[in-house]
Amino acid sequence: MAEEPTEFWGELAIDPVEIALPRGSGFTLRAYRSSTSFAPTDVSERPEDDDPFARKPDAVLEDDEEELPDFDEEELTRQALGQADDEDGKSRKSGKASDTSVDLEPIDDEESAESSDDEDEDDAAEEDEAAEEDVEEVPLFLTHKGKLLLFKSAEGLVEFVKSGAANDMSQLPEWARLADEIDVDQVEPADDDTYELDLVVENLRGGHDAWDPNLILSAGEVARDLAYSLRLNDVLGMLSPGSPLDDLDEALRSANSGGVGGFLAKRRVRKIGAQQASLGWRTVIGKISGIVDWRD
Numbered sequence: 001m002a003e004e005p006t007e008f009w010g011e012l013a014i015d016p017v018e019i020a021l022p023r024g025s026g027f028t029l030r031a032y033r034s035s036t037s038f039a040p041t042d043v044s045e046r047p048e049d050d051d052p053f054a055r056k057p058d059a060v061l062e063d064d065e066e067e068l069p070d071f072d073e074e075e076l077t078r079q080a081l082g083q084a085d086d087e088d089g090k091s092r093k094s095g096k097a098s099d100t101s102v103d104l105e106p107i108d109d110e111e112s113a114e115s116s117d118d119e120d121e122d123d124a125a126e127e128d129e130a131a132e133e134d135v136e137e138v139p140l141f142l143t144h145k146g147k148l149l150l151f152k153s154a155e156g157l158v159e160f161v162k163s164g165a166a167n168d169m170s171q172l173p174e175w176a177r178l179a180d181e182i183d184v185d186q187v188e189p190a191d192d193d194t195y196e197l198d199l200v201v202e203n204l205r206g207g208h209d210a211w212d213p214n215l216i217l218s219a220g221e222v223a224r225d226l227a228y229s230l231r232l233n234d235v236l237g238m239l240s241p242g243s244p245l246d247d248l249d250e251a252l253r254s255a256n257s258g259g260v261g262g263f264l265a266k267r268r269v270r271k272i273g274a275q276q277a278s279l280g281w282r283t284v285i286g287k288i289s290g291i292v293d294w295r296d
Contacts, residue, residue, distance in 0.1 A: 005186040012174045016157070017141075018189040019150065019222065020198045021289050026150030027157045027187060029142040029169060030225065034135050041168045043146035043231050046291070139225035143168045147293040148230060154187035156296035195222040197285050204278035208270050213252040220249045223284055235287050238280060245280050248272050 009015050014031045142149045144167045151157040160167075161179050169175060200219045203212050220239060227235035239245050251268040 005188050006190075008181070008186055012178055014169075014172070014174060014178060015193050016187045016189045017222075018194045020196045021150075021285065021292065022198050023289060023292075023294070024152060025198075026152050026292075026294065027154055027189070028148060028150050029157075029161075030193070031140050031169065031172065032137040033140055033172065035138045036135055038140060038168070038171050041143045041146050041230060046146035139229045140169060140172075141226065141229045143230060144293070146230060147291055148226065148288075150292050150294055152294065152296040154184045157187055158182055158184050160295060192218075195219060197223070197288070201278050201282045201285065204274055204281060207274055208272075211252070211269070213256050216252055217249060219281070220245070223288065226288055230291055232287055232291065235284050238284055244272075244276060245284070248277055 012031075013033075014029055017028050017030045018025060019028065149160070149167065151160065161182050164179070195218055196215060197219050199212075199215060203210060203215055223235065224239050226232070227239065237243070248269075251272060255266045255269055
């Protein structure tokens with residue numbers, strides 16, 4: 001008896017995903033693994049994204065509007081030396097020595113060594129704890145050299161997996177079994193793994209009353225995963241906490257919760273500019289579409 005698709009993917013901890021973009025819809029794979037268990041995709045051959053948090057060389061900040069006065073370096077040096085002489089003179093007049101060194105009691109060598117060993121052990125333990133805390137499960141897609149591999153048919157995805165072609169997901173220990181056992185009938189993405197990014201911008205343009213929270217929230221989920229996996233720094237910045245698009249997600253999520261909080265959240269949603277939201281999402285989808293390697 002053939003294994004059920006959900007059972008098959010559950011044992012592998014890998015899922016088939018369907019993503020619809022303006023150019024079309026395609027299948028790929030996604031898994032969540034420890035950030036230390038695999039090497040991220042190589043983006044060295046892909047043009048680097050601009051750091052969304054970096055200030056441009058010619059960018060003007062509010063504090064830059066007032067020009068700062070020019071300083072004479074020689075004059076600053078003379079002032080600094082004069083101030084140091086004055087402080088030294090004041091110290092001598094008050095009877096205080098300018099020498100700030102401190103005489104320490106001699107420490108027994110054995111006690112010093114034991115203390116040093118204890119400190120080293122404590123530091124090592126703290127580093128191990130910090131390392132464990134830093135390890136988290138992160139998304140990994142079927143990618144290669146900074147590109148998302150997206151297949152227009154389930155047959156194309158299965159053929160690629162079985163072909164032995166290079167990809168970033170092949171470093172997973174479950175890949176060999178996947179390549180051996182996968183078939184077309186098993187490529188059935190669950191509803192939660194189907195994303196309609198092609199509909200987001202049009203939905204947002206329709207105005208607040210037309211907004212579909214489930215559509216927008218699911219788009220935010222996969223967009224963040226893709227941005228992390230494919231190292232799209234600008235997209236990560238646009239969807240980061242505190243950004244306008246993240247505020248939109250939070251408001252929609254709260255509005256769906258119902259109750260008084262949901263009522264207040266709906267009022268917050270109506271204050272979000274439809275044009276700003278649609279333009280922001282158009283940029284995000286454009287960035288994602290630009291790193292897709294369509295197959296079939």
